[in-house]
Structure formats: structure tokens, C-alpha cells
Amino acid sequence: xxxxxETSSSAPLLVGREGAVATLRFxxxxxxxxxxxxxATAFLAAARTxxxxxxxxxxxxxxxxxxxxxxxxxxxLSADPKQGAADLIGPLHEALTVLDAMDAPLVAQVHGxxxxxxxxxxxxxxxxxxxEGTRFNLAYVNIGTSCDVGASWALPRxxxxxxxLEIAMLGDTYDTAAAERMGLINRVVPAAELESEAMAxxxxxxxxxxxALGNLRRLMRGSLDRDLAxxxxxxxxxxxxxxxxxxxxxxxxxxxxxKPAAFTGR
Numbered sequence: 379x380x381x382x383x384e385t386s387s388s389a390p391l392l393v394g395r396e397g398a399v400a401t402l403r404f405x406x407x408x409x410x411x412x413x414x415x416x417x418a419t420a421f422l423a424a425a426r427t428x429x430x431x432x433x434x435x436x437x438x439x440x441x442x443x444x445x446x447x448x449x450x451x452x453x454x455l456s457a458d459p460k461q462g463a464a465d466l467i468g469p470l471h472e473a474l475t476v477l478d479a480m481d482a483p484l485v486a487q488v489h490g491x492x493x494x495x496x497x498x499x500x501x502x503x504x505x506x507x508x509x510e511g512t513r514f515n516l517a518y519v520n521i522g523t524s525c526d527v528g529a530s531w532a533l534p535r536x537x538x539x540x541x542x543l544e545i546a547m548l549g550d551t552y553d554t555a556a557a558e559r560m561g562l563i564n565r566v567v568p569a570a571e572l573e574s575e576a577m578a579x580x581x582x583x584x585x586x587x588x589x590a591l592g593n594l595r596r597l598m599r600g601s602l603d604r605d606l607a608x609x610x611x612x613x614x615x616x617x618x619x620x621x622x623x624x625x626x627x628x629x630x631x632x633x634x635x636x637k638p639a640a641f642t643g644r
Contacts (some may be wrong), residue, residue: 381395383468387515390417392442395422398435398584398643400428402480407443414451422469425476435643436584437477438576440487441496441501448518449494450565467526470495474502474528478599481592483583487576493517498527501562504595505583507576509569511587513556520549535602536561536617588624593617 392403402424404411411417415643423444428434432632432641454462477484486503494517500506516533518525525546545552545560554566565574583591593616601609625641632639 383574389420390414391420391424393427394584398433399436399438399577399580400431400434400436400438403440403442405442407441410445410448410491411441411443411452411496412448412451413466413470414454415469418466418469418473422473422476425473427595428482429476429480432481432643434482435586435588436482436485437480438487438498438578438580440576441489442497443490445490445496446486446488446492447494447496447499448491448510450497452521452534463526466495470499470527474499478502481588483580483591483595483596485576485580485583487510487572488563489572495527498525498532501532501560505579506563507565507567507572507579508563509552509572510556511569512554512557514553514612515549515551515561515568516545517549519547535599564592584640584643587620587623587629587639587641589623589625590620593614593620 387405390405392401394401394403402414402421404417404421406412406417409437413421428437450466454466456462482503485502486500486506488500488506489509489512491510491513492500493513493515497514497516500514502612516525516529524530529546530542533545536542537545541560544550547604550561552560554563557563558566565575580621597609597616600612604612624644625639628641629639
């Protein structure tokens with residue numbers, strides 16, 4: 379496995395690589411990684427770079443310091459609310475559309491706090507591992523605004539409409555037990571094991587049949603917007619695209635040869 383160190387520790391977003399896993403670590407620990415414009419634009423630039431790199435087969439998001447992310451930088455918003463919102467939301471939303479179009483699964487490693495845009499970002503991940511003691515709050519309503527960063531798309535899909543409205547409109551804080559029970563996260567792990575557990579999961583996904591994983595994430599995410607006939611058509615097209623890959627042949631050979639499949643991601 380090759381390991382690329384994270385970029386400069388003073389950068390708002392640290393970008394690294396462990397084999398086929400790309401790591402993105404939000405890096406404003408003194409501000410609990412609250413998103414300012416440099417962080418938002420760095421996130422978009424990183425997403426574009428990863429999308430162009432066919433060697434990336436999983437992406438791992440995390441936050442430096444004491445928390446995953448406390449939301450948007452309210453200083454940016456208070457200085458010029460309308461322009462500040464546009465400057466933050468624009469690159470964040472574009473970054474999410476870039477990451478969503480990738481085949482590589484997205485894993486979030488969450489600790490401390492995930493609030494506001496931090497929770498919204500977490501919700502976009504395919505898998506979320508959270509450290510014991512983490513707190514979650516959508517928070518937007520507490521400062522008099524609606525949500526962004528895809529929370530209104532993800533929440534009803536993850537927890538159902540009734541619970542999504544409760545989380546969004548009451549602005550309450552939830553602990554890890556509640557978050558796991560509602561389906562906001564996949565698993566709670568001891569804080570000391572969070573980083574190794576999240577990387578192990580990302581590495582497992584990175585060794586999988588990447589095209590098939592990409593098709594699965596798109597099929598699942600799009601299923602609530604299609605009727606059954608349309609979904610069956612989408613499944614058929616996705617299966618046929620997988621059948622044309624090297625990994626499909628590798629998988630069949632492994633099955634008939636009764637051996638583990640060594641997928642290449644192609």
C-alpha cells in the first residue's frame with residue numbers, strides 16, 4: 379500500500395492518500411472546522427481532483443481537532459448574509475454533485491460534533507462511523523434559516539419524513555445512541571478506535587468492484603424518485619454496464635474457482 383502524507387497542516391483541507399483511499403480532513407480545529415470560503419473552495423477543488431483520478435476507489439471524510447464540523451462560519455454569514463451564503467453554498471453544493479457522480483463510495487468518520495452544514499455533509503456519505511460521545515444537531519432553525527448541503531434531500535430518505543421534520547424544525551441535539559437508532563449513522567465505535575475502524579472500512583470498499591459499487595449507490599439514491607418500471611430499467615442498464623467490466627469476469631472466475639476475488643476497480 380502506498381501512503382501519501384496529508385498536505386500542509388495550515389491548509390483548510392488536508393488531502394492525503396492511503397492506497398486507493400483518498401482522505402479529506404477539514405482543518406480549522408480552532409473553529410471546530412466551521413466552513414469558511416477558503417475551506418469550501420478547497421473542498422470543491424479536491425473533489426474535482428479526486429473525480430479525475432481513476433485510482434481513487436473510496437473517499438474518507440474527517441475533521442481535525444475536537445470535532446468533525448460545527449457548520450458554516452457564522453462570521454462569514456454575519457458580515458454579508460446574502461453574499462456570504464452564496465460564497466459558501468455554491469462551492470459546497472458543486473463539490474457534492476462531483477462526489478455523488480463518482481463510483482468511489484464516501485465514508486464519514488465523525489467525532490465530537492456534527493452540526494449544521496457538518497451534519498448535512500455527514501448525511502451525504504454512504505457510510506458513517508461515529509465516536510462515542512459525538513453530538514448531532516441540524517441547527518439551522520436555531521439561527522433562523524432553512525438547511526443547505528443536501529440535508530433536505532438526505533434526511534427524509536434516511537429517517538422518513540416525520541422524523542426528518544422533527545430533526546429539522548425543532549433543532550434538538552442527539553447523542554450517538556439516538557443517531558444510530560434513527561439511521562443517521564451506521565455504527566458507534568470507541569473514540570480511540572474511530573480512525574482505524576473508518577480506514578479499515580474505506581480500505582474494504584476500495585478493494586471492491588468499484589463500478590458495481592458506483593452503480594449500487596446511484597440506484598439506491600435514485601430509487602425514491604422513480605416508479606418501479608423506471609427503476610427496473612435503471613437496474614438493467616446498470617447490470618449490463620457492470621457485465622462489461624473486468625471485475626465482473628474476475629468475480630465470476632473467483633466464484634467458480636472457489637477463491638477470493640481480487641477486484642481491480644475496472
